[in-house]
Amino acid sequence: MHTTASDGTLTPTEVIELAVAEGVQVIGIADHDTVGGVAEALAAGARLGVEVVPAVELSIQNRIEKDFVELHLLGYGIDYTNPDFVAVLDRVVQARIEQKIAQIKVLQRDGIDVPVEEVFALARGVPGRPHIAQVVLARNPGRFPNKAALFREYLAEGGKAYVPRRFSLRLAEAVDLVVQAGGVPVLAHPGAYPGVSDPAAMVRRARDEAGIRGLEVAYPYDKNRPHYGASPQQVAALISQFADLADSLGLLKTGGSDFHGAGKNIALGEQGLTLEEFACFKSQWPNPKPQSGSVF
Numbered sequence: 001m002h003t004t005a006s007d008g009t010l011t012p013t014e015v016i017e018l019a020v021a022e023g024v025q026v027i028g029i030a031d032h033d034t035v036g037g038v039a040e041a042l043a044a045g046a047r048l049g050v051e052v053v054p055a056v057e058l059s060i061q062n063r064i065e066k067d068f069v070e071l072h073l074l075g076y077g078i079d080y081t082n083p084d085f086v087a088v089l090d091r092v093v094q095a096r097i098e099q100k101i102a103q104i105k106v107l108q109r110d111g112i113d114v115p116v117e118e119v120f121a122l123a124r125g126v127p128g129r130p131h132i133a134q135v136v137l138a139r140n141p142g143r144f145p146n147k148a149a150l151f152r153e154y155l156a157e158g159g160k161a162y163v164p165r166r167f168s169l170r171l172a173e174a175v176d177l178v179v180q181a182g183g184v185p186v187l188a189h190p191g192a193y194p195g196v197s198d199p200a201a202m203v204r205r206a207r208d209e210a211g212i213r214g215l216e217v218a219y220p221y222d223k224n225r226p227h228y229g230a231s232p233q234q235v236a237a238l239i240s241q242f243a244d245l246a247d248s249l250g251l252l253k254t255g256g257s258d259f260h261g262a263g264k265n266i267a268l269g270e271q272g273l274t275l276e277e278f279a280c281f282k283s284q285w286p287n288p289k290p291q292s293g294s295v296f
C-alpha cells in the first residue's frame with residue numbers, strides 16, 4: 001500500500017495504526033519509486049505489533065516493446081538501505097519531478113494559472129498529473145469543462161503538455177534492481193493496464209524476457225481502471241484467471257489492496273493474503289545478497 005512518501009494520504013505511522021484497528025497483521029509498504037516511508041513504518045510496526053514488509057512499486061516505461069508500456073513492478077522484502085538501490089530510485093524520482101515541472105511550465109505558457117509550489121504542496125511529495133489537474137481546475141474555473149478535457153488537451157500522452165521522462169526503468173532493469181536488493185520481483189495488477197490488450201501474453205513475456213518471479217493475483221479490480229465498477233463475480237473471475245496463469249507459469253502469487261488512504265474507496269487489507277499464503281510467499285524470498293557494485 002501507499003503512504004505520504006508517494007501518493008497516499010496517510011503517513012506510514014497512520015497506515016500502521018489503521019492496520020492495528022482493522023486487524024491486519026502483515027503489511028507491505030510499497031510506495032511509488034521510493035522507500036522513503038519504510039523506516040517509519042518498520043518502527044511503528046515494531047511498536048504496535050504489525051509485521052511490515054519493506055517494498056517498492058517501480059514505474060516501468062518500455063517504449064519500444066509496446067505491451068510493456070507503463071507497467072508497475074513490486075519489489076517485496078528488499079533491503080531498503082542498499083545504496084545502489086536507493087541511488088537508482090533517486091534518479092527515477094528526480095526525473096519525475098523534472099517532468100512535472102516541465103509540464104506545468106507548458107500550462108503556464110498558455111496562460112493557465114498553476115503555481116509549481118502549489119502542486120508540490122498538494123502532493124506532499126512527488127506530484128502526479130492528477131495533482132496538476134486539481135490545481136488547474138481550482139484556479140481556472142471555466143477554462144476546462146472537466147478534468148477529462150484538461151487531460152485530453154494537455155496532460156495525456158500526445159497532449160500539449162505531455163513531456164517524456166528523461167530517465168525511467170525498463171522492466172528487465174527494474175527486475176535486476178529488485179533482485180540485487182534482495183527482493184522478489186512481482187508484476188503488479190496484471191489486469192489493470194488500460195494499454196495492454198493481452199495481459200496473459202504480457203505476463204508470459206515479463207517472465208521469459210525480464211525474469212519476474214511473482215504475479216499480484218488478488219487485487220480490487222472494481223476500484224481501478226479499466227474494470228472500475230466490475231461486479232464481485234467479475235472481480236473473482238479476473239482473480240481466478242490470473243491465479244491459474246501464475247500457476248501455469250510457475251509464478252508466486254501475491255495480493256494487495258493498492259490502498260492509498262482517502263480518495264480511493266479501498267479498504268486497508270482488501271484483497272490481501274491469508275497468513276498461510278503470506279508464509280508460503282515469504283518462504284520463497286531470497287536472502288539479501290551481499291552488496292555488489294553498480295546495478296547497471
Ligand SMILES: [Zn+2]
Binds near residue numbers: 057
Ligand atoms: Zn500500481
